[in-house]
Amino acid sequence: MLDPSLLCLDPGAMTDFRAATLADLPAAAALSARIGWNQTPADWRQFLEDGAVRALADDDANCLAATAAVLPYGRDLAWISMVLVRPDRRREGLATTLMRWAIEHLNGTACIALDATPAGQPVYRRLGFVDVFGFTRWALPAGLRSLPTATRPIAPEDWPALLALDATAFGAPRGALLRRFAARQPAAALTTPDRRGFVLAREGRGAPQIGPVVAPDAQTALALVAAAQQALAMPALIDLNDAARDLATLLGATAQRSFTRMTLGAPPPGDPSQNFVLAGPEFG
DSSP states (O other): OGGGGGGOTTTTTTEEEEEGGGGGGHHHHHHHHHHHHOOOOOHHHHHHHEEEEEOOOOOOOTTTSSEEEEEEEEEEEEEEEEEOOOGGGGGGSHHHHHHHHHHHTTTOOOOEEEEOTTTTTHHHHHOEEEEEEEEEEEEEOOOOOOSSSSSSEEOOHHHHHHHHHHHHHHOOOOOHHHHHHHSSSGGOEEEOOOOOOOOEEOOSSSSSSEEEEEEEEEHHHHHHHHHOOOOOOOOEEEEEEEEGGGGHHHHTTTEEEEEEEEEEOOOSSGGGGGGGESSSSSTT
C-alpha cells in the first residue's frame, strides 16, 4: 500500500506546473527527444486527447523543463507516463512532485501502472509500486523473411473481435488508442484470418515501433511481427515481454534497454502471456 502521506502535496509545490495544451506539443516532443526517447508529437497528442499532461515551462521556450502524463483505461486500470525532467533541472524534486500529482489525479482507480527504467525503479518502489514483470526494447533489422502463418490487413469489421482480444490480454479497454495506431501506420495494421491475433505499429522519432502484438502463441506472434516489419520496410523497435524473449533470437533483434512493469493498488488485470509485444512503456 502507498503511504497516504505521500499524497499530501505541498500547496506551493505545483504552483509552476500547469495543464499542457496542444500548443505545448513541439516543446514536449523536444523534451522527450533531448532525453533520447522515441516519441513524436502524435504520441504527445494522444496523451492530451486520452488523458492529462502536467508540464513545467521555464526560460527555455523550445523545450519543457518537466512533464508527466496519465492515461486512464476505464475504472480498473490507468497508466502513468512521460515522467520526464530535462537534465539541467534534475535533483530539484520535480519528478517526485509530478508522480504525486499523477497518483492523486488517478485516485479511485483500482490499479495504477507504469513501466520503469532501472534508474526509476527504486523511486517508484518508495512510492508503493511493486514489480510485475520485465520487458526489453529490441531493435529489429530490416528485411525479415515472411513466415507461413497468414496475415491480412485489419478491416473495419474486424475491430470488435480484436478489441475484445486486446482487452482480455491487456486487462482494460483501449479501443481509441489502438484505432489511432492503426490510422498512423495502416500498412502494418494486420490480423490473422481467424482474428485470433493482431499487430499494430506507429512511427517514431528515430525508428517506427511495432506493438502491441496479441496472439494465441509464439509462432503467430513471430509471424505478425515479421509481416509488420516487412510492411514498414525499415528497421523497427519492439518492446518484448521477457517471458517471450526467445522470439528476439528468431527475429535477429538487438537488445536496447530494459524496463519493469510496476503497479500500485489491486493486482494487475489482463493476461501478459498473450501480449507478446507491448504497446510501449508510455502506453502499456
